[in-house]
Structures are given as C-alpha cells and as structure tokens.
Amino acid sequence: MTEKTNPDTINIEDLPSDIVQSTLPFLSPNDLKNLSLTNKYFHNLLSQDESTTVWHELFHKVFGTQHTNDEPFQSKNSEEYKSVSETICINTYPDLNWHERFRKRSHDSAFYTWGCLKHSRLGYTANSNPNLLQSNINNVGISSKFGVNKPTKVPWFNNDPTADRTTSISPQNSVVQISSGGFSFQILTSSGKIYSTGSTFTGGHKGPGPLDLDHDYDPFRDFISHMESSFPRLRVPGRGLVNTTGSFNIQRISPTTTSNASIGEPHPNIYQKLEEIEKYSSQYIPNNDHIRRMFTSNCFAAFQVEDVATFFDEKNAPKFIAISSGRSHFIGLTDQNVLFSWDSPTSDFGAKIEFKDLPSRETNPILKIGCGWNFSCIYIYNIGLVVWSSRSSIQKGITESFANYKIIPNTSELSGDNKILDFACLQDNTVLYITTSGKQIYLYKDGQTITLDLDIKGRLLKITSCFSLITIFTDQHSYMLKVSNGTIDYTSLSSLDLDIQGETIISLAAGDYHTIGLSQRGNIYTWGTESQQCGCLGLGAPEYIVTQAMLGETEGRRNIKVLKPTKVELEEGYKCIGITGGGWHSGAILIKK
Amino acid sequence: MPVPVDFIKELPKCEHHMHLEGSLEPDLLFPLARRNNITLPDTFPKTIPQLNAKYKQFKDLQDFLDYYYIGTNVLINEIDFFELAMAYFKKINKQNVIHAELFFDPQSHTSRGIPLETVIKGFKKACTKAERDFKITSSLTMCLLRHTHPDECLQLIKDSKKYLTDGTINGLGLDSAEKPFPPDMFVECFSLAKSYNKHLNLTAHAGEEGPASYVSDSLDLLQVTRIDHGINSVQDTELLERLAKEKVLLTVCPLSNVKLNVIKKVDELPLDILLSYGNPFSLNSDDPAYFGGYIEDNYLAVHKAFPNWGYFTWGQIVKNGINTSWISKTKKEELCDKVEAIVAKWVNKISDAYAASHA
Ligand SMILES: [Zn+2]
Secondary structure (H helix, E strand, O other): OOOOOOHHHOOHHHOOHHHHHHHHHHOOHHHHHHHHHHOHHHHHHHHOOOOHHHHHHHHHHHHOOOOEOOOOOOOHHHOOOOOHHHHHHHHHOOOOOHHHHHHHHHHOEEEEEEEEOHHHOOOOOOOOOOOOOHHHEEEEOOEEEEEEEEEEEOOOOOOOOOOOOOOOOOOOOOEEEEEEOOOOEEEEEOOOOEEEEOOOOOOOOOOOOEOOOOOOOOHHHHHHHHHHHOOOEEEEOOOEEEEOOOOOOOOOOOOOOOOOOOOOOOOOOOOHHHHHHHHHHOOEEOOEEEEEEOOEHHHHHHHOOOOHHHHOOHHHOOOEEEEEEOOOOEEEEEOOOOEEEEOEOOEOOEEEEEOOOOOOOOOOOEEEEEEOOOOEEEEEOOOEEEEEEEEOOOOOOOOEEEEEEEEOOOOOOOOOOOOEEEEEEOOOOOEEEEEOOOOOEEEEEOOEEEEOOOOOOOOEEEEEEOOOEEEEEEOOOEEEEEEEOOEEEEEEEEEOOOOOOOOOEEEEEEOOOEEEEEEOOOOEEEEEEEHHHOOOOOOOOHHHHHHHOOOOEEEOOOEEEEEEEEEOOOOOOEEEEEEEEEOOEEEEEEEEO | OOOOHHHHHHOOEEEOOEEHHHHOOHHHHHHHHHHOOOEOOOOOOOOHHHHHHHHOOOOOHHHHHHHHHHHHOOOOOHHHHHHHHHHHHHHHHOOOEEEEEEEEOHHHHHOOOOOHHHHHHHHHHHHHHHHHHHOOEEEEEEEEEOOOOHHHHHHHHHHOHHHHHOOOEEEEEEEOOOOOOOHHHHHHHHHHHHHHOOOOEEEEEEOOOOOHHHHHHHHHHOOOOEEEEOHHHHHOHHHHHHHHHOOOEEEEOHHHHHHOOOOOOHHHOOHHHHHHHOOOEEEOOEOHHHHOOOHHHHHHHHHHHOOOOOHHHHHHHHHHHHHOOOOOHHHHHHHHHHHHHHHHHHHHHHHHHHHHHHO
C-alpha cells in the first residue's frame, strides 16, 4: 500500500518492464482495462498467457479479498501463502495458467444462496427466482415457503454472451466478494459497486452508528420539513407565529415570514425532487428488485444541485474494493482508501468515516477492514488495529462522520515477530489477533489485552470469527472454538479436521446455529441446526435429511440438527470458491469447473 | 345487475381507517377558529361554502396537506377534540356503522404545545358518549408520523405509556409519507409499545405508495397484524398468499386513493384479486372531510365500480372486516349473525319475488 501509485502520473513507456509489472497489482481492474486498450505495451503484456505472475498478482488483487480480515496478511513465513479462492482455483484448474484462471473466475462464477427466505434476504423470493425448484422450498406450518434447502443461483446481471473473453479484464458485474449480516447479504462487484439483498440489512436494529438521541442528517426529512414550514403560518394566542404543519417542533424551525402562498392555485409537485433522488438512489439488479445497490452519504449533495442525474453519474461514485458485514451493519473500503459505514436503521446511505487526530490516509492508509457483531475494526498502516462501536452523526452540509475509536495498543509494528498477521472480531469491541511469530493468540476485551492459553499445535497462520464460532488455522491443524454472546467457551476447543480422505477445511463461516466449511477442493460442508427448518444447511428437504439420507434428526418440533460436517451437493460440475453465513442463511460463490 | 343500494346502506359497517384530524369539516373549523381566537391566513377561504368548494378540488397532495395542517391548528382544548370526534360519530351514526377504530396523530398536537392528555381525554369522552347514545363501539389507535425522527416517535411512546398500558389507547399505527421512511426505522418504537402492553394492537400504513416489501417488513419487523391501505401487496402474489393465510386485514380507502392520485378510478382497485386470494379487506374513509366522503360514500363508490358483486360477496367482505376487528369473539359472532340475517333477508326477497312472478 505504501507503494500505492497514482496511475495518472506514470509514464509507462519510460519504465522498465519489471517495474511496470510490480506496479500492475496496484492498478484497479478498470485502470488495467483502459491501459490495455490504449497502450500497446500493456496490451501485449496482458494478452500473453505466459505472463502468469502478472495474472496471478492480478487474481490475488481482485479476488483475494486482501483488504478484509477474511484473509491474513502475507508474511515471510507464508511465502507460499494463497488466499482461499486462489487455493481452490489451483486445485480446480490445475492445468490452466493464471490468465485463464482469472478469466474463469471473472466470467464463470455465480452467487448462490440458501436458508431463510424472510425479507427476501436470499436475493429473491419463493416466486421471483426461476432457478428455484419448488422441491427445494421448505414449508413450515403457517409460515409457508419459509426457506430454501439447496444452494440456489441468485438472479444476477445476465452474462453478456458477446462480452469478449480475451480482451476484457473482467466483466463489470462479476461477483468479487460476498459477506453476510444477520438479515441480508452484501455483494461487491468487479466494478466496485456494493449491493445488498432483501428489504432490510439492519432488521430494525441499531448498528455501530450514532449514539442514542443523536442521528444522521436525513435530507429527505429535512426536505419535507422545509416544504411543510413553507406553508402559511398561523397566529396563535400566546405563542405568536407557528408553523402550521404540526409535525415538527416549533423550536426546531424558526418561522421565517408568513408565506403568501396563494391557496387554491395549482402548486408544483413538491415531492418532485424527492422522487427524482429516490429514483436514482434506488437501483436494482435488472429484473430482480430484491437486490439493491447501496449508496453513500455523498449522494446528499444531490439535494443541493439542480441536475440530480449528473450527481449520480458513475464517475462520481466511490469504487469499493472490500466489504465486511456485522449483524446489522456493513462497511466498505474504496480504492481511494475511504471507508464508509452503513450502520443505522434510519439511513440507507453509507456514512463516510473519519478518524480525528489520526494521520491522513495518504501516509497511513487502511490496509484491512473487518466487522464484529456490533462494531467495526480496521488495521491502519503504522497505527495498528482501531475499533469503534459508535460514531458522530452526519450533520447537514458535512458528509463525514467521526468514529469514536480506540486504538488497540501494541499492534502497530511494521515488521518482525510482533507485526499483526490476522485479526478476528467478536462483539463489543472484542478482537482476537495473531502476530507473525505465530505463537500466541491475543484477546483484546474491555480495553485490556491478554493472551489465550489454548492447547493448539503448530504455528498460527490465520484466525477467523463468525457470530458463534472462532476458527484457528495453524501450519498443522485447524481448530474451532464456540462463542456465545461474545464470550469464548474455552472448553469447546475442537479439531476441525474432516474424516474425509484428503479434505481440509480452509475457510469457515457460521450463522446463529449453523456452520459452513469450505475445503481446499472447493467442496462445501455444513453442520449445526436448521431453526424452523429454514434450510440453511443446504442439504435438502427435512424429510430427506432425516429419513432418507439419515444425515441428521429433528430436534424439538421444527428444528433439524446435523452433527457431522456433511457435504453439500452442488450443481453438476460446480466448485465453491467462497462462502458466507449469517443469521439463518448461507451464501457461496460457485464456479463452473 | 348490481345489488340494491339500500342493501349496501343497510349493511352493518366497521371502520378501520379514519384519521380523526381528517374529519374536521369546514362547518366546525370556522367556529373553532373563532372560539380559540385563531387568525386564519389571509388567503384562507372566509366562509363555509368557499372552503367546502376548496375541499372538492385539491390539486395534489401538497394542496391537501396545506388545508389539513391549517385545520389541525384550530384544535386547542379538550372540548375541541371532543366536538371533532362527536361530529364524526353523528355522521356515521346515519350510515349503519357499528364499530369504529380511529386514528389520531398526537404529534400534530403535542408539537403545537397541546398536552397529550388534552387530546386523548377529548377523544375518549366522545367515544364513551357515542357508545351510550348511538351504540357505536370504538377504540383509539395512536399513529406515529413516520417523517418525524424515530427518536421523537420513541419519546411519544414513552410519554403515552400510561394510556398504552391501561388500554385507553388500543392500537399503535404508523402514517404519513411512506416512501423515504421504511418500516425498519420504527422497530424500536413498536417493540417498546408492545412491551408496555402485550394486548396492544399494531398496524401500519404500508403499500399505498410504497412497495410490497414495506408490507411484509411491517409484518416481520414491526409485528403488525394489520396493514393500512396495502393495495400494492398485489405486486407480490406470495405476499397475498401469506396475508390470506395470516388473515391480515387491509384497510382500503377508495375515495382517498382516487383523490390522492394513487389510482385514477375506483374500479382500478385490485379488490377482485384480493377476493380471489381470500385477503380480508375493509372499505374506509381515511380523511373524510377532505376526500369527499364518509364510509358509506366509499361503500357506494365501490358498489358502483364493482357491479358484479352479489349479496354473498358483500356479506363476506363485511364479515371479514368484523372478524379482523379488534373486538371480542362474542361481539364478532353477534355482528356476523346480524350480517347474515341481512343478507338472508335480501336474498329471500329476491327468491320470493321470483317465486311470485312464476306462480
Ligand atoms: Zn391513512
């Protein structure tokens, strides 16, 4: 990141080719695409399949989720380190070079979801998705069509068959990363847009946004308030002039002059601007209004301009390169190293997060982002881990919000054994982290850092957490630890080794009561409980799980419990390269072999 | 041939969607303004006929709101609120209304410095008198204005704890501009109110101008058991199935929808679709003073627009409304018997006439 290069200032022809090649990973896919179209050298470089290091770097850059805490930092102990999706791609396409793998990953991957259908969180409803088979829908008592029991392809942008697979770096709407909160999924595309599934990502719960009684400026509310206060005012005995709308506190709106709006004559449509901004800020996947693009508070400026359309122009939109989700919030990092947070049920627009008293993003950029249940955590270059669970509200005319942050002490080392290798977030600003020494797991909780005493073999390489689970990967084994209400159950430490010959779990996700594992061969394994037969294990209909395949049993009246990690059947010829889980739902990126 | 108008008039009606502030007629507005020494804006019509004429021709929503908000400001004392509600009860007493669940917007008054107590006492006394004098049972549903900040709504819930707990306020609703203010903003408000009284009835305006997802989110997130308006539910057949299964009442307001340009004509209402899916709905007046009609006018407009509906269809619609009212089981049975007796009476009349003509 420190070598971050501004593409505008390079004169490419003047640079030696190895420098150009090392710069490549720092350019965005779009930069590369433009360069390869306009510059012969680049065109040659990128169209040669042999330049496989470049393509591997590019793959790592675009699909390696290197800016989230899904993956650890690279260290000298992990020179052979590859991200989950790279590992699986190597295993899936052993005979392809990285250029071909890159193309496969860009063009032939798709987003699949299963589990609870509430709030259309799966990105579709029981009737809206032609890919959903009726036999894969679970009906539970009065809640008919409650869940989907098999990984089901989410209606997405149509793959453009005419898209040139040889020259285009990556299709615009390729799914780069998925993450999931308690009520929805977030999807990052190769063009840097964030989409969110379903009708609510908060479920009505407060995230790490403004504190109680403080709230973000809402241009819609402000607009209505202004409109109403422009109505004629009344002279009320003892109270002077008051606005006549009645719905805003008198103190809040200082009455200006008595309006001379002529009653009875046609008024312009007062909601016109509101409607226009509504229209621009409500963008859905074509033919699927259950997946909505998420915008930022930058859009509020549209209320000040005449021409709303230009304001929503793509050129002005931030381009995201990483996302991470908590229970009712999510954050996104842009290619300009700006962080946005969607964290409040009262606003669908991401707030731009700033850190008072910290050095600028130019000298100290954010290298990784992560979300806990109800807080956010980032790793800032030369500062270390920074956590916050609330922020200041956005005020009118100012688009920034300031995080009420804390720096986790002793996490700023840039090199050596104490450099942070990976971190995982629980709840209430509780963070687990490991360093390149790979010997200790540190727990930061209530402002204190302690080390965990766990019976773990091998050098620590990676640590991940979900709402109910911590996974620890070492160079020898992998382990799981249960978490409930943010408290780690140390007695629950167990090995994650599968009984299946040659299969190793390399990535793990979990919802409230279920766990999803991904093996190095691209197979999905699930276990745990399907509450209310929501289908989140993806193993099939309840009758199939219990009586036919005998994979699990019923628990209580309506739950299905599967104890052993069980392989999820994917569509013929498909492999999984990324998983996510939250609440009562699961998601995966599948790729055609 | 459509069923006779007299049959429609005779049907015992329940009103589920009527804003008390929206029943302020010019013939009450002017006397109240005078009594409370309130100077109306210079541009405001001076006489009852002039104002009545204005009410007949709102240009758009703003035009309506303009008058609506001015009207609200003449309500100051307990007796004003009492008289407002009584004026409404007198009108519907002539329209065979047997039960009314009434909305009021406390924030329209508390923001003007009128104590919550004044508003509630005035309305409540009218409800008691209406039951005594007209045998019309009624209850009050407090609405949150969704364009005010959820924190302010939460404060209102806290301020009205006493009335929510003791049942003086029988229901909680959510109204005003739907679109930029989705249901998930008000989860805290609704769950707090419900925590005060588990018998509190919950409803929300949804699916009038907002999408069908606002309807399902209101059910899932706010835990409401009724949807006000809700006509956009027909965009989602899955939702219709659910609404039918869970017997969620949609309180449809035909004349209001036309006046506010939600639809052009009453026959555009998707009522046949609702009937075919088995969705209970009722016909209501919303803001009768402003939208040119009380409940009976709404029934008659629908009667005219849907001439194919027979006695049993109408009987079913009315019974659906009764069965989804917030009243006791015995009361429901008693009212449904009444409806069935009326339907039987009219059907027998026809068969008698048929028999007589073929004798
Ligand atoms: Zn209404």
